[in-house]
Amino acid sequence: MLRTYVWRSLPVIALSATLTTHALADEQHVADGDKADNKHLLHDTPLPDGHVPANVNYGFTVIGRDTLAGISSGLYTDVWAHDGYAYVGTFEEPTCDRSGVFISDIRDPSNPVKIGMIKSPPQTRVNDVKVTPVGDRDVLIFTLEPCGPLNGNSSKQLGQSGISLWDVTNPARPHAIKQNFLDFPVHNTFPWTTANGETYLLVVDDVNINDLHIVDMTKPQSPKLITTTGIGTWLDTNPEIANDEQLFMGTFAAPLLHDVWVNDMDPGPGENWQAVLPYWDAGFITLDVNDPYNPVFLGDSTYPDPDPVHGISPPEGNAHAAVFGGPNFDKIFAGDEDFDSLFTAVITGSDSYPASQGSDVPQIGPGADIEVLEAQTAFVGQACGGSLTPAADVGAGIALVERGGCTFSLKAQTAEAAGYDAVVVFNSDAPGNCDASVSMLVEAGIPALFVPRSSGFAILGIDGYDPEQCPGGTNPDLPAADTLGQFATLGAVFDGWGYLHTLNNTSTRVTVPLGMGGDTVTVDYLGEMGYYAPAEVTNPALAAGAGDLTMHNLEIDPTNPDRTFISWYSLGMRAVEWRPGHLHSNSNGEGVVSWNMHEVGRFIAGEEYGEAAGSNFWGVHVTEIDGEQYILGTDRNTGLWIFQWSCEDATDVLYCNGPVTP
Template sequence: MSGVGIADPQPPTPAPSLKSEVRDPEIAGHDDQHGANDGHLPATQKNVQLVAKLDMSGATGEDRAGHIADVAVFGNYAYLAARRLNTTPCGPGGFYTVDVSKPDAPKELSFTAFPNGSYPGEGMQVIRVKTASFKGDILVTNNEICSDAPEAVGGMSIYNVTDPRNIIPLAIGKGDFNDGTQPVANDEHSVFAWQAGERVFAMMSDDLEQSVGDVDIMEITDPANPVLIAETSIADWPAAEVGANGQTVFLHDMVVKRIRGHWIGLLSYWDAGWVILNLDDPANPVFVTDSRYPDPEKLLGFTPPEGNGHQAEWTNDNRFIVGTDEDFSPVRTAFQVTDGPNAGTYGAGEFDWTVPISTLPGQTFQGAKTVWGGSGCVEDTDGNGVSDRAEVPAKAASGADTVVFLRGVCFFSNKVESGQLAGYDKVIIVQSHVATSNGRFADGFFCGAQGHDFTITASAICIGHRAGHLLFGDTPEYTSPSAADMPALGTLGAGVRATTTFDGWGTVHLLDARTLREIDNYAIKEGLDPAFASGFGALSVHEVATDPERSDLAYLSYYAGGIRVIKVSSRGIREAGRYIGTDGNDFWGVEAKQIKNKTYIFGSDRDSGLWIFRYTGG
């Protein structure tokens, strides 16, 4: 669907093909920091005081790992997003409400359940609204769909939380319905709301229209009747530069703020970095500029730089931007087509949840011959009445030792499992059409997360769409609405070879807010050490919250790296505080809010619940 004032991208947009897959690595569990002493980093504490810890009622026991997602704090209340339980993959999602009026004694008040098969992620937010249609506090949250249950919804939902002890739903599952052609709105990964004068708006990240129409803007002046008013994306921003490893581009997170008389959007756009939009007229967003990742990287010297712009905030004085890049795979993949007319080197990545290439003989992913396996999904995508999984050519009869699938329709992990069931221990997944932005990012690749539990015995890599065609001696094509341009099932392709090199976990970037020039790049020391590549949990940064009063302080949720406090200035980034609990942590969200004139740090631990801290440094 084209929004008001947004031209249709050319050539024509392909039908979305990312339905039901896990796009974001953070969706899967990374819980090996909990358990034995050798499964997490040692406990540490500096200039950070633990004020209180509250386990959510549904986040206890081994089967609840990864249950908690983001945290939002408004007034005397905190709201924790809750994803589905591992034991019941498609529910229940929703959010917890916690009274934090006494930060040293928080109290869980309630759980608000979403429709079955729907669950929140990040960017959950509460704002105070005053319009002709509504006066009070609203909570906005995204909806991602975990199943095809009839009651599952996508889009965004809005709740009246003026009285947090009596939460009232106002709008459920509102978003992009593709001009009304589908009964359920597209999945959204994040949402941010703001009031501009007499009107209220929300921006969302559309999971299903990656790089083509993935910025959805809704008017929510009447929160009970949200209206989609605009869609845009990098397809509308020809000046946006993408120079990072993988060339994967999609809106991940956003904040909107009034700065020097203008409403400005700060979009975390993965390998395009951080994008600035003018939102004075939200129905007609205007691209202003985007950041550039220094090449080579400052910390480990890799080229091209990693990218992965995940989330960002302005400092209190709007002088700096602190941005996080999320990287769950601490290795870089070198991939070759080893024979045939298109032999050569192409971009690729390794899935961080399959059998590591570093453990294979010769530390090499080696395939003498590849075979095209279609979608690899349980679904029947070609409509011939047979599951695509059942049509995957068996290794014993194919003449190949490596199977190749096309991204889309189902989880990446479903495809890997299909390969295993057909006898393969090496799997390649080719980038989809929609994620190439109609060929603009023909070499872009993305290795997503594990979407379901199964016994993993295969190694797997992801490659770009162009390389997927060339592997089979085929002419690359990017705009058809399906996989019809790919080789026929059972077609044999060239041999392949891949190796990996440690390139670190996700890091933190400090930008000049006016120029978007990168001032500094920071990581915890373990995130740059190959000795911590596995066995210590995910050592990537996730989110940042800047201090509500001090312009030099920011707080980081660092997954298994705990809560980190940094000081920022024109000279760069300096770590000023840290906290990791005795049994390890797995922090997803972080917020910094004042209660009774004191600033508290609120962290959401994915395996337990709410942790409240105070920074005690100078």
């Protein structure tokens, strides 16, 4: 058999136009092991484990903690606070165990106390939580997403969808107002109340292409869905979006809506409601929502190419969360959530085909189980059990398998039993599949990769395949089983983790300094005018084994809107300020890579916290209690943390208060 294992660096992989034919879909409910919910697949990547140890903590002071239900790996998600109480959502994977929403009394921040829990419906997870006053009631809004198994042979998971509204005017005795409103899974929401006392809610839909909805919840007992829009609409009506070549980029290629935020942009007595929408590879979109029945598209950002931090081309994308910041909201602090620090591809000669790696199989890439695998490929059909011709007799080491007929696990295990060292599954020609990429839930003892159907034909060396002719059309037929394809390399290169961007949110062009040398750059509306990444985000040695090193959520500091607090998973809590002219390359060991943004605080739990050593912060929220400001953080494993931030005791650490040498 022609196969070798080599340990070397792959060349930089050019991400070609093969990504532009991915399906515009946020979910695919398929019983073969396709991950049903792509938004939450992001939290199930197989490589990261362990955590980053505490190095230098400063700025943040731990005031109090509430372990809620006790240490539970990966359980806790978003956090919100209102009137001295904190509300914490839960991820509920993989058990889907009805964890629901935890409520903690934080009126004494040094001694928070859990006072209750609202269970989620069976087979349903609660992820996002918000609380807002509506009339004389305080209303808790939480999202519902099914997380149970597929319902028999249907395409639906067991569990409930939509949102639920609860009265938490008395947080110790919450009661339901309206449950299971809306008939699609909801990932995130954001409420706002106008001067006329009307309360509206942005709703993020997990399923549909038009995935942004607006609900009138002025009467929370009878909310009304009033508007449906989204990227499907804007593709038809805005050339700026329709001509954007960055709709599909990187390992997780999709234009899907994630978290949302709404602000009144008028600091005076008037109103000017705008929303910022992180649309994954489509970038960050702004929307005028002054008339919730007729929201107006304002613009979208474009990722710099090549990526200024990681140097890859095209960039990864993955716009996940954003908030308006700066004086008069002249900036947007915007974060990417890139859980996969490796870009995986199948390489044949000078051509490369982007691939996604399966879940519970040996991984390929720097620091993974196998760095690079090289072997002859052969088409083996659908590989749904039974006996394949032994790989040694075929003369190949990589099995090319067509999707369909059985689970991904059975395909990989069948190829493994026949002696293959890896399996590459390419998509079927069923409607909605063809050149879409999916992420496989698969268990086997060999690596398993997935590629679009056009990539499968190219790896086989078959010319004349046209993605536009699938399904149907005049595409070539697949060859007989045991037909040899091309010699291939399965490998991955480090392309970094997600980090923070600062965007220009003014209607005019602005000039910003490139550094202390006097050079400047002109930045258009929603153009990039700064970035910040902890140095670990750029370190290939931390591609695996140090936890998730991407940023997640963020909020501005109300006392200084040029400062933002960020929950950064295994890199803990971060505080970052806009400071034009500063540039860090980490060449002097600053611990960051940044332009016009400066770190002024970090916290990673140290060994003094025992079982809670190491961090994995999902949520962040700024609140006020008795006139004092506090920053709440939810660690996925250890629950609610309460911080205060100050630079007063950190003047000698990373120039928190002093001048910065670029």
